[in-house]
Amino acid sequence: MKKLRIPILLLLLLLFSLAASNLAYTGPGDRxxxxxxxxxxxxxxxxxxxxxxxxxxxxxxxxxxxxxxxxxxxxxxxxxYAPASISAAYTCSNPGNNGWCKSINPIVYTVYEPIPGQMITIVEDSGGTVCTINSASGSCSFYPPFLSHSWQRWAVSSWGDTSLAVTTDTKIDNILPSIVWHISSGGSYLAPLNVIAGAVDFESSLASLDISLDGGSTWLPFNATFALSVRTYNIEIRAIDYAGNVRINTVSNISVYAPTNTATFTPTNTATFTRTTHPTRTNTATIAPTFTPTNTATFTPTNTATFTPTNTATFTPTNTATFT
Incomplete structure (x- = not known):
């Protein structure tokens, strides 16, 4: 049987990550x-x-x-003494569908330290301090952001321990879906006319997209395009997300008409070009350029220079050598 070997560095990293998940959480200690x-x-x-x-x-x-x-x-x-305590109260003032909340409401944390002379210093989570208390009892509020989150918090006591952790889940989406379609105003449109539209929701995501051709009295599922026949419409596009937020875009008096007249173009006049005669060249011209110089220039030097050497040198050998 093979033994599973875990590198020491990997083990240390694993232990560190587990410890870092709750930075200061200890739970209740000896009280x-x-x-x-x-x-x-x-x-x-x-x-x-x-x-x-x-x-x-x-x-x-x-x-x-x-x-x-x-x-x-x-x-x-x-x-x-009993442990330090924390409670979390969260109430959605505008509940939506599927557990979503369509309003922004706070989580209210209430804390208590029963040991005389001790106090709750902060409410904390794995990311650090949520709010400061510095009292034996008190409360503070936290406004959660959009989307779905799970918040685990605890109270830190000056006694040196913490309360048990409390977990609160929030799902917040109070933003309406966005609709895009290519008809922006009423008017006359030539048949065939296809309505092209789409919608998106970045919080709880899009649940449905519908179209009404009679101003919202009846609704039909919309799948990317919708063909309109010849008549006048008051069109509404409705997008609903999973939280229950509804956006409706309306364009009234869209008149779709069929073409009734056609135009045919027949040329009635034509133009014919006939070449008659071509002119014959009768004159020619020859150009031969001639150049005759009219002025000449003659140069006669007027001054001459003569050089006569005045000193001469004569060399006469004085010693001779005879070889026999």
């Missing part, structure tokens, strides 16, 4: 508070000798300390 007091027992009254016991706290035992007529017996009692 035991050590309490106590004293029983002050009067041994004997001087007048009648009766015995009286009563409880006293640390503040009021002082007068009895050292008095031989009293015995002071301490006692201790551990008090276990």
């Amino acid at each position: 035991t508070v050590v309490g106590g007091g004293h029983i002050c027992w009067r041994v004997k009254l001087v007048s009648d000798g009766s015995i009286v016991t009563h409880s006293c706290d640390y503040a009021d035992i002082k007068p009895y300390e050292g008095d031989p007529l009293y015995r002071i017996i301490p006692y201790h009692t551990d008090i276990i």
Whole structure:
């Protein structure tokens, strides 16, 4: 049998993701508070000798300390307090279809810390602080956004623990569907005429699209196109989403008519072009350009230069060598 091995890094990431899903959620912790007091027992009254016991706290035992007529017996009692609590109230003022709400209403959180001297600091969820309380009891509101959500929140106590988490589901859609169709106004239209329309809803999504040809008295399912015969219409296009929001677009006095006249064009006049004669060229011209220079220029130098060397050098050898 093969053993399943999980890499340590993957295991750490898994544990971190589980811990991060509730950033500060602990649930109720140990809520035991050590309490106590004293029983002050009067041994004997001087007048009648009766015995009286009563409880006293640390503040009021002082007068009895050292008095031989009293015995002071301490006692201790551990008090276990209830956990901090949170409740969520959500009421839709305009309920729609299929569990959707067509209005914006808050979730109201009410919190309580029963331990004396302690308080609820915040209401929190996995995303952080929802609202601040800083009191032993109080409430705050949160307005959820559109679409479908599940909200899990808890109260954080200064005692160091949290309440149990409370979950509230919301489905909000108060936006009407959008309709687009190609006829924007009444008037006369030549048959055949097809109505082309569509609708969309980005919240609860589109449930139905219908068309009425008689101003809303009767409705027919609409599937992308609808052919109109020859007559006059008051057309309404109706879109309904799953929350029950309804949008109706209306165009009145759409008159569809059939063509009755046709036009035929027959040419009655024609033009004929006949070539008659072509002219014959009778004259020709020859052009031969001739160029004769009229002016010439002659250049005669007037000054000449003669160079006569004045110094000459003569070399006469003085030593001779004879080889025999």
